[in-house]
Amino acid sequence: MRIEAIGINHHTSPIEVRDKGSIGPQRIVAAYETLLLSSNIEGAIILSTCNRTELYLSPYQHHETTRLRDIFASLTRLTGEEVASAFTLRDEEAVSHLFRVAAGLDSQMLGEVQIIGQVKDALTQAQEQNAPNTVLNKLFGKAIEAGKQARHRTQISRGAVSVASASVEMATRIFGKLDEVKVLLVGAGETSRLAARHLQSAGVAGWRISNRTHANAQVVADLLGGMAVAWPPSAEDLAWADLVVSATSADEPVLTTRLMKQARKQARQMRLLLDLAVPRDIEPGIAKLDDTYLYTVDDFEELVAANLASREKEAQRATKLVDKLVEEFAEWYRENRVAPTIQQLQQVLEELRQQEVARSAKRFADSDQEQVDKFSRSLVRKITSLLIANLKKSALEEDGLQTARALTMALVTDDHRDDADTVLEKLDHELSH
Amino acid sequence: MNTLYVTLPLILVAFSSGLLAAWLMLIARPDRKIEEVLVRIGTVLSLIMIHWLVVMAAIQNQAPVLTPGQVLVFLGVQIWSMHSLLQRKVRQRFFSIFPLTVLTVMMVLGTCLGLQPGADVPASLFGFRSGFHITLSVAGVALLLGSGVFGTAHLILHRQIKGRSFGKWYQNLPSLNDLDRLRGTTLGYGWLLITISVISAMSNLYLNPERDAAMVSHLHPMLTLWFLISLLAAADRFRWLGNRRLAGASLALSCVMLLLIVVSVVEIFTGRFA
Numbered sequence: 001m002r003i004e005a006i007g008i009n010h011h012t013s014p015i016e017v018r019d020k021g022s023i024g025p026q027r028i029v030a031a032y033e034t035l036l037l038s039s040n041i042e043g044a045i046i047l048s049t050c051n052r053t054e055l056y057l058s059p060y061q062h063h064e065t066t067r068l069r070d071i072f073a074s075l076t077r078l079t080g081e082e083v084a085s086a087f088t089l090r091d092e093e094a095v096s097h098l099f100r101v102a103a104g105l106d107s108q109m110l111g112e113v114q115i116i117g118q119v120k121d122a123l124t125q126a127q128e129q130n131a132p133n134t135v136l137n138k139l140f141g142k143a144i145e146a147g148k149q150a151r152h153r154t155q156i157s158r159g160a161v162s163v164a165s166a167s168v169e170m171a172t173r174i175f176g177k178l179d180e181v182k183v184l185l186v187g188a189g190e191t192s193r194l195a196a197r198h199l200q201s202a203g204v205a206g207w208r209i210s211n212r213t214h215a216n217a218q219v220v221a222d223l224l225g226g227m228a229v230a231w232p233p234s235a236e237d238l239a240w241a242d243l244v245v246s247a248t249s250a251d252e253p254v255l256t257t258r259l260m261k262q263a264r265k266q267a268r269q270m271r272l273l274l275d276l277a278v279p280r281d282i283e284p285g286i287a288k289l290d291d292t293y294l295y296t297v298d299d300f301e302e303l304v305a306a307n308l309a310s311r312e313k314e315a316q317r318a319t320k321l322v323d324k325l326v327e328e329f330a331e332w333y334r335e336n337r338v339a340p341t342i343q344q345l346q347q348v349l350e351e352l353r354q355q356e357v358a359r360s361a362k363r364f365a366d367s368d369q370e371q372v373d374k375f376s377r378s379l380v381r382k383i384t385s386l387l388i389a390n391l392k393k394s395a396l397e398e399d400g401l402q403t404a405r406a407l408t409m410a411l412v413t414d415d416h417r418d419d420a421d422t423v424l425e426k427l428d429h430e431l432s433h
Numbered sequence: 434m435n436t437l438y439v440t441l442p443l444i445l446v447a448f449s450s451g452l453l454a455a456w457l458m459l460i461a462r463p464d465r466k467i468e469e470v471l472v473r474i475g476t477v478l479s480l481i482m483i484h485w486l487v488v489m490a491a492i493q494n495q496a497p498v499l500t501p502g503q504v505l506v507f508l509g510v511q512i513w514s515m516h517s518l519l520q521r522k523v524r525q526r527f528f529s530i531f532p533l534t535v536l537t538v539m540m541v542l543g544t545c546l547g548l549q550p551g552a553d554v555p556a557s558l559f560g561f562r563s564g565f566h567i568t569l570s571v572a573g574v575a576l577l578l579g580s581g582v583f584g585t586a587h588l589i590l591h592r593q594i595k596g597r598s599f600g601k602w603y604q605n606l607p608s609l610n611d612l613d614r615l616r617g618t619t620l621g622y623g624w625l626l627i628t629i630s631v632i633s634a635m636s637n638l639y640l641n642p643e644r645d646a647a648m649v650s651h652l653h654p655m656l657t658l659w660f661l662i663s664l665l666a667a668a669d670r671f672r673w674l675g676n677r678r679l680a681g682a683s684l685a686l687s688c689v690m691l692l693l694i695v696v697s698v699v700e701i702f703t704g705r706f707a
Contacts, residue, residue: 173590
């Protein structure tokens with residue numbers, strides 16, 4: 001196998017180096033142009049995200065590690081010292097690394113889902129520049145499959161892993177879809193806004209914002225498309241809301257059990273109250289009320305810890321899936337080495353078939369011509385299939401390319417002597433590895 | 434005949450047991466693709482079972498209620514079909530285990546008790562009116578039992594959320610709101626079917642007071658049950674109670690109903706009414 005990978009990520013380099021080494025959209029075209037100028041590079045793909053910059057190469061000959069670092073440095077503008085920390089991998093290890101990346105196993109936040117889209121984008125960008133060869137196209141295709149399988153066949157991406165997203169997760173466990181959920185935001189500070197952003201992206205139905213300084217409440221209300229209400233929130237506001245997010249700097253609880261009881265008299269429904277403030281904004285006694293769920297920052301940290309533990313467990317299953325796909329890819333790669341011979345075989349046999357059909361045309365009546373053509377096609381197809389199957393089987397073995405070489409030589413015709421030489425050259429090149 | 438009453442039920446028992454085993458394995462190793470396949474297999478299973486019961490009804494010229502085994506199987510199939518139907522609206526994930534267990538148990542019990550009607554079938558079970566009344570009752574009971582099961586799931590999830598226990602059930606049950614909606618819907622339709630069934634039974638009695646005199650005593654507990662169901666349906670419709678209490682009440686009603694149904698079935702087939 002001839003695949004190489006070099007890159008920096010959160011395992012190898014600090015954030016400043018990762019930022020500096022990033023190859024943004026403005027530089028990506030130039031980077032591909034530089035790479036493709038190299039006579040030893042058959043294909044290349046750059047994967048550049050906010051957390052990693054990785055280069056995957058399909059070279060004619062493996063590069064020396066120092067040469068690989070030089071190539072990477074020229075693309076990323078990193079210094080020699082900075083590039084020294086970059087990882088370098090070859091062949092199966094490089095394949096395994098990419099598949100682990102796509103599966104979210106190598107992410108800073110285990111099982112994160114954005115990476116699979118970023119791998120797809122990297123492939124598309126590279127294809128636009130005609131940069132990947134067959135091997136890299138297949139490699140990234142399989143990597144995307146690894147990502148999809150890890151997400152669908154395991155629960156590695158399941159459950160929130162930050163307090164803000166955990167609050168959305170809890171809301172969905174109670175309300176299901178959030179498109180009918182009305183939210184009362186108590187406080188208009190940074191914490192409230194962060195939680196509001198997460199809830200807004202989940203698509204809630206309406207907002208009311210209550211803040212000590214009404215003008216700030218109005219600003220947040222305008223941002224969210226909601227309504228600023230009086231401070232402190234009234235029982236009517238509480239009765240209106242399904243979800244209450246409170247994050248103020250008040251010293252005393254803003255939402256009391258008495259107020260909540262009044263609200264429950266006005267509207268009996270399930271309510272989730274998220275107390276993101278320290279000290280608490282919501283009286284703990286409220287949690288004892290029926291159909292009222294009170295969660296604090298500490299509770300969410302517990303939830304996040306439980307989700308992370310669950311993801312760690314699922315990572316083992318995802319690793320097994322990745323290993324299987326690495327094996328599949330390696331098998332495909334070995335089979336693919338005989339692809340030029342297969343092409344030659346198909347071409348030569350088809351030409352022979354056509355010649356024979358043309359030569360025998362006079363011996364058959366016009367009405368039989370179609371039958372003769374069909375018969376010859378069927379015969380050639382069967383012979384070709386048998387030869388291809390055995391050729392692929394032999395390609396999986398250690399000295400399997402010798403069979404392909406022998407077949408290529410056996411298929412040399414006067415018309416295709418040059419083509420056969422090219423195929424032999426490719427096979428010899430493979431054999432040299 | 435043997436195929437319809439013995440061989441096919443045994444195959445279906447094996448099928449539903451296998452499906453249950455697959456769902457149980459899925460709890461240990463969640464896999465969304467396999468889950469989707471199992472949901473489809475479950476829908477096919479319910480269609481096959483409905484088809485089987487329709488053929489049985491056509492052959493015996495009466496709904497499958499002529500033996501206690503038939504009643505159990507009829508109820509089990511209705512519960513599973515209802516679940517398959519609801520699964521198209523709300524993804525219920527591991528929740529499928531509850532109705533599938535009920536189906537499997539009912540199929541096993543039904544097959545053991547015997548599905549082929551003998552000569553000792555009570556005469557009151559024959560005829561269109563009886564068939565209509567019993568079919569509606571069984572369908573109503575299936576829905577109300579479903580309502581009880583959704584209520585149970587609501588209580589489980591409620592406890593998990595209140596108790597900060599974020600295990601597999603927390604992750605894989607439908608949301609509290611969905612469970613409440615499903616509970617309310619099944620309760621509403623269950624009430625409707627039981628109401629029609631009770632009206633049909635009363636009109637039967639009105640039209641044939643002498644033939645079905647024994648049914649009067651059977652009707653008393655059923656009317657009490659209908660009253661309780663109506664009370665709960667009203668409490669749900671007008672939100673007299675909170676979601677958790679409604680869930681608890683649905684569970685309690687299911688238990689009472691199950692008890693009454695068992696007593697009723699035993700009485701019908703032993704020739705004695707309450």
